[in-house]
Amino acid sequence: MSEDTERHAMKMAKKKAARDKIMATKTDKKGLIVVHTGKGKGKSSAAFGMIFRCIAHDMKCAVVQFIKGGMECGERNLIQEKFSDTCEFHTMGEGFTWETQDKSRDIEMAVAAWEKSKELIRDPANTMVLLDEINIALRYDYIDINDVVTFLTEEKPEMTHVVMTGRNAKEELIEIADLVTEMELIKHPFRAGVKAQIGVEF
Template identity: 85%
Template structure:
């Protein structure tokens, strides 16, 4: 064994020992409040990755889409076609608010989505519930942030994970969350004139 290889092996052994010690102390297990926010692409994509992990492990989950309308998306179509028995999928919005241009209607739809979200979260058989683009509904005051926070703190079952996506997550939500990821926009093809493409954006 060369000196460089031996030095590397010793360094990695020390890292492993330190890591094992840290991991031995992590014994808590509970349902998490997870927030994906920021201007960068990937918030819903990452959240659906967790939903598909749940599906792969045979764990029941649910999805409520607050803003996105009835357009076909790969994840929605696959879940409805193949995994509807284990993942409940509800597209409650009618499109982005600049498309509908009807605040009263948008508010009604968002309130219906929030009611469905609470129903799914209260169901202890769901171990994860994704509230896709709820932060947009909260930002436009279609759903009250204080009600969302109070519900998650007071009524979310102990072992249920709740994932909330969308830009501009409120500080009140970030404060109670266990995991917050902010997607940072570095570069996006849309700015170069490239439209949303099947298999990438939907």
């Protein structure tokens, strides 16, 4: 064994020992409140990755889409066609608010989506519930942030994971979350005149 290889092995052994010591202290399990926010792309994509992990482990889960009802969605198609016995999927929105141009209808649909969300979260059979683009509904005050925070802190079952996506997450939501990821926009093809494409955006 060369000196360089031996030095590397010793360094990695020390790193592993330190890592194992840290991991030995991480023994708690709980249902997480997860927020994916920010201007960058990938918030819903990352959240659906978590849903597909649950499906892969045959764990019951559910999705509520607050906004994207009028849009094609590859994840929705796949789940409804192949995994509907494991994952409930509810598309409650009718498109982005600038497309519907009907505030009262948007509020009505958002409230209905939140009621369905509470029903699914309360169901102990569901390991994870994804609330896709709920942050948009909260940003426009279509649903009450205080109601959402109170429900998640007081009524969410202890072991249920709730994942919420969308730009401009409210500070109140960030405060109670266990995991918050902000997607940072560095570069996007839309700015160069490239439209949303199947397999990438939807």
